[in-house]
Amino acid sequence: MSANKESWGSRMGLILAMAGNAVGLGNFLRFPVQAVQNGGGAFIIPYLVCFLVMGIPLLWIEWSMGRFGGKSGHHSTPFIVDTMGKSRLWKYIGVFGIWTNIAVASYYCYLESWTMSYVFHSVIGTFSGLDQEGVSNFFNEYVSLGISTLGIPYEPIFFFVLCLLLNTWILSQGLASGVERVAKIGMPLLILFGAFLAYKGFTITAGENGAINDSSVGLNFLWTPNFDQLWSPSVWLAAAGQIFFTLSVGMGTVQCYASYVRSKDDIALNAMSAGWMNEFVEVVLGGAILIPISIGYLGIDRVTELVQHGGLGLAFRTMPYLFYQWGDVLGAVAGVMWFGLLFFAGITSSLAMGTPWIGFLQDEFNWKRKPAAWSFGIFVLVLGMPTVLFFEYGVFDEYDYWAGTVSLVVFALFESILFAWIFGMNKGWREIISGSDIKVPGIYRFIIKFVTPLLLLWVFLGSLFTPKGGDWAAAFSGSWELDDSSIIKKIMNSGLKEQLAAATDAAQIEHLQDTMFFVNASRILLLLVWLGLALLVYMAYKKRVREGRI
């Protein structure tokens, strides 16, 4: 019998935990950058359409899969999907629902530890008096394990371990007393901090505190629609991709949380509440902070240049400097709020990543909650250390690409096919509407069966064969040259090889060769972890057969 007898404390706690699972750093750092790069205000149209025809259906699919599996005492995806399909291979597809979480947690906790460290540095005034280059250099020194400003040896490792200990301890306290309690504190604080920063983002005046632009310049930059871009498949692909990351679908965490819901209780309304709350945080708060503030102080040209490197650089290299334009006290307060907000966004997600592994060990090997939680901490520490030690060699990005990007699409595609075509839409629909506190629109029966799987297939194929420069028109007219960002070119390390061929400086060549080695080593490591987890699933299956549970 499973040692897993846990429950949620309250319905609101479950919704906040599920919203916390979805709300992550991407809501504040990825969404605005994606919007700016893909047509500004026009991006919101494909984004909302994808939310309606892919995001909401996937939320309902995953919530109902979780609750369905929970009826048979399964709290992780391998055996949840196993109960839905007749083939014995499904449980190995379900391995993605554990693997993704462990691999993502390994680099995500490191990222989360930066926010924790930056809260601390904001409090002690490290960034006060530094110019923009100084703040940027601080980040470079930090991630290269350079000089510790606090006198702590290997400061990033210290904060990484501290962050991991905190996560593990909270997970060891259980669902209601640990995960849910953090969500009940973290989510309201996140919204409060976000509202304060959004207010500041909306009220910047040119000429005051060193600002060169009014807020309206940044808001225009973000929201002015470029309708020409609306017909570009790249924009739709970017919008669909953003919906994935933001809702944390295709990971196995939603199924795990929902598996603790009884069959007579609602999931349809819960899923909508958590999903729309995530959208509120992303669109309303996320859209009002990073871009308007940075454009207010740096101007459009500089920010356009910075967003090419993603939101992470803006968040850690630029924002602390900009906050200090409001004075020392307000600068420190804003720093604490910004990095505190990112920390809460991060921890509510990383806690969710721990629960499938813990549920699996409890269900299949009768582990108690505490040792299962600590095993997660140790696993993530071992797998995460390469991202800390070899950050500059692309290990972090490699984990993010395979576990945090490709894997989500692959697993979501499989689960949508399983749910609609193998488990069957009749049974699937009954699962969605069973105990529902809202009337689920009948059109979603059609959307879940046809539109969502096709859209997911398109996202997957679009990522596999991305044409050069995202030029789909040229691709369809016959010259389909693959972009270096496509999965195929990524596997072949084409981008790195091109850089290596073009490099002339000996130090740069050595760095690129090392990068190539660490990139390949990361892939092998991730593959070994997947195979190890698949072996555990096989052992669990054999154990079930021995015990007569199958």
Added chain:
Amino acid sequence: MNTSALIVMLSTIFLVTGMTLYFFGKVLTTPPRPEPDSYLDNDDEPDRQPAPKNR
């Protein structure tokens, strides 16, 4: 702000905020199911206990 940006921004903000509040309101106003349910905190509330079965 220019008009088109303002229209897109405000309509998006109102839509997203409105939907969030609507669904949260719905959760808060929906009466809970009788025990046993999925949640621990309300387990001991006397008026939510299942009705005794008739003999």
